[in-house]
Amino acid sequence: MKTRRFFTSFFLALLLIGQLAVPARAVKAPDWEMEAKAALLVDQKTGAVLYALNEHDELYPASLTKIMTCLLVLDAIEEGRLSLSQEITATPTALEGLAEDGSTAGIEAGEVLTVEELLYCLMVVSANEAGAILAEKVSGSVSSFVDQMNARAAELGCEDTHFMNPHGYHDSQHYTTAWDLYLITKAAMEHPMFMTICDTSTHTVPATNMSEERVLNNTNFLIRSTREYYNADVHGVKTGSHSMAGNCLVSTAQHASMDLLCVILGAERTQDQNGTWWTYSFVYTNKLYDWAYGNFSYQTILKEDDVAGEAPVSLSSTDHVTLRPAKAVELLLPKETDLEELEKTITLKSDPVEAPISEGDVLGTMTITLDGEQLVEVDLLAFTSVEASRIRILWRDVKSFFSTTAAKVGLGVVLVLAVIFGGWRLLFSRRRYRYGRSVGGGGRRGGYRGTRKRR
Numbered sequence: 001m002k003t004r005r006f007f008t009s010f011f012l013a014l015l016l017i018g019q020l021a022v023p024a025r026a027v028k029a030p031d032w033e034m035e036a037k038a039a040l041l042v043d044q045k046t047g048a049v050l051y052a053l054n055e056h057d058e059l060y061p062a063s064l065t066k067i068m069t070c071l072l073v074l075d076a077i078e079e080g081r082l083s084l085s086q087e088i089t090a091t092p093t094a095l096e097g098l099a100e101d102g103s104t105a106g107i108e109a110g111e112v113l114t115v116e117e118l119l120y121c122l123m124v125v126s127a128n129e130a131g132a133i134l135a136e137k138v139s140g141s142v143s144s145f146v147d148q149m150n151a152r153a154a155e156l157g158c159e160d161t162h163f164m165n166p167h168g169y170h171d172s173q174h175y176t177t178a179w180d181l182y183l184i185t186k187a188a189m190e191h192p193m194f195m196t197i198c199d200t201s202t203h204t205v206p207a208t209n210m211s212e213e214r215v216l217n218n219t220n221f222l223i224r225s226t227r228e229y230y231n232a233d234v235h236g237v238k239t240g241s242h243s244m245a246g247n248c249l250v251s252t253a254q255h256a257s258m259d260l261l262c263v264i265l266g267a268e269r270t271q272d273q274n275g276t277w278w279t280y281s282f283v284y285t286n287k288l289y290d291w292a293y294g295n296f297s298y299q300t301i302l303k304e305d306d307v308a309g310e311a312p313v314s315l316s317s318t319d320h321v322t323l324r325p326a327k328a329v330e331l332l333l334p335k336e337t338d339l340e341e342l343e344k345t346i347t348l349k350s351d352p353v354e355a356p357i358s359e360g361d362v363l364g365t366m367t368i369t370l371d372g373e374q375l376v377e378v379d380l381l382a383f384t385s386v387e388a389s390r391i392r393i394l395w396r397d398v399k400s401f402f403s404t405t406a407a408k409v410g411l412g413v414v415l416v417l418a419v420i421f422g423g424w425r426l427l428f429s430r431r432r433y434r435y436g437r438s439v440g441g442g443g444r445r446g447g448y449r450g451t452r453k454r455r
Contacts, residue, residue: 030291034284037246037266040178041288043296043332044186044252044259046376050292050332055178058160059265062240063103063126064176064248065168068149068184069135070123070198073115074191075152076138084116084193094132094142099169102128103219111210120205123198123238124216131167142166156183170244178263185237185250185261195252198236199223221282222251229282233289239281241269249281253289257298258332262288295334301342301368301376302329308380309346311363315388316355322383323363329378333370343369346380355388 030051037059041051049055076082092109105127107113113121115137121130135145142165149163158180164171176184188194201224203216221227222234233253240248246266253260267280302308302325310320323346348364357363361382368375 030287032287035268035280036264036284038178038263039265039284039288040182040263041292042182042261044261045298046330046332048332048375050260050296051288052178055263056160058175058177060170060174060242060245061168061176061181061265062170062242062245062248063128063168064181064238064240064250064265065163065166065174066122066126066131066240067181067188067238067250068153068163069131069145069166070119070194071184071188071191072145072148072152073119073134073138074188074194077115077193078191082115082138084114084119086115087112088115088118088133088137090129090133091136094136095129098128098132098167102167102169104129105205105214105216106211107133108210111208113205113208117205119193119197120200120203120216124200124203124218126219126239128167128169131165135166153180153184156180156187158183168240168242168245170242178265181250181263181265182261185263189252195236198238201225220249220251221279222249222285229279229286231286231289234285241281247279247281249285251285255289255293258292258296260289260292296332297335298330299333299337299339300328300330301339302366302378304328307383308344308366311348311380311382312352313357313386314352314354316386317389318355318386321353321357321363321386323380324383325366326362326379326381329368329376331368331375333375337370341370342375345369355386357382357386359383359385 034053036053038054038057039051040049040053040055042049073082077084090107090109090111090113095107095109098104103126105121105125107118107121107127107129113133115134118130118134121127122134132142135142139145139148145166146163149166150161153161153163153176158176161176161180161184162173163176164174168174198220201218205214205216207213218224219239220236221229222231223236224230231253233255235252235254237250237252247264247269248266249262249264251262253262262285264281264284267284269277269279271277304325304327306324308323308325310322313319313321345367346364347367349362353363359382362379363382364380365377366380367377
């Protein structure tokens with residue numbers, strides 16, 4: 001579990017620094033005004049941000065808080081600390097301080113429900129008491145659970161989030177952002193059970209020790225076919241509202257291979273001239289999805305077997321190796337994008353690349369940009385293997401050895417000693433020459449060097 005969390009956090013951190021979650025190229029803005037405090041529309045396949053409005057503003061999330069509550073419960077189930085079938089008895093302490101006019105499933109102290117049924121109460125009808133009951137069971141107390149909520153948010157890379165409770169009651173220090181809710185929801189969606197629960201339109205809770213069976217109708221009208229906002233493409237996730245937060249909604253939609261996630265915070269609910277009430281968190285969500293469908297499409301930029309370039313090779317009789325992308329690159333781009341305008345920049349790990357090289361070795365990266373805006377970065381792999389030349393490696397090693405400081409110092413010492421020794425030999429030779437001239441020369445001046453004639 002810890003390993004999965006590490007990679008999740010690392011991946012999300014990469015999103016934050018813009019390596020994967022990069023804005024799509026500018027496209028014509030919606031022709032209607034977004035009357036909400038914040039909004040975010042993200043393509044889940046590529047991480048491209050299609051629309052953003054005040055996505056990092058700290059705002060009140062209301063019951064969208066329960067996405068994090070659900071995430072922590074599902075984490076506990078995955079870790080073996082809870083099970084879906086485990087029964088929990090609602091305690092008086094868990095129900096303390098809950099407003100009577102808040103969202104509820106009518107759970108009373110002493111009532112016994114399974115973890116699974118409590119999760120349906122939490123996410124389908126947004127029952128505040130279900131959040132408190134689950135929080136107390138997971139962490140021993142609601143306050144300890146809130147600490148865990150904030151720790152998990154930090155782990156996910158949420159930089160502008162602080163929770164004060166597990167259900168979303170208003171508190172001036174209970175806030176988050178559209179971007180952080182995107183990160184939290186993405187993490188929750190890693191649990192298959194999460195979408196099973198929050199995409200449920202209607203759920204029946206079996207009879208308990210204190211209640212007859214009860215029918216739960218989802219507060220998300222986008223997934224209820226009987227409501228005017230119904231959208232067959234939409235799945236989940238959670239609604240939230242109170243007077244300070246306005247109307248809030250997180251949802252996903254799948255359409256024509258698109259996989260989108262939308263966050264709306266602080267939308268209004270108003271009555272038109274005909275007396276009809278409109279909740280604009282639903283209205284704007286549907287409009288954003290329709291806008292994305294009409295203006296964007298997936299386009300294949302690179303195939304996995306494409307030749308992406310060449311890299312020069314050293315230490316081999318082969319002077320270059322062909323490069324290919326580590327994976328196919330498909331981007332969600334405005335439909336009118338001219339792919340010829342894409343700029344592809346190759347950055348090699350080393351230039352030249354030293355042999356030996358094995359097929360599939362990562363030799364560099366390709367960055368794809370459009371109008372100066374980075375869209376994606378992909379690893380480049382060696383298309384084939386390249387053998388090294390033993391002679392060239394030996395010559396490389398020799399040059400490398402003599403380029404080291406130790407070798408240079410040693411060579412310098414040898415040269416100095418050679419100079420000293422050469423000087424000493426020269427000096428010694430001169431002294432011997434001079435000594436021989438002074439002794440031998442006198443004898444030669446008085447001696448007879450010819451052949452004596454016989455008499």
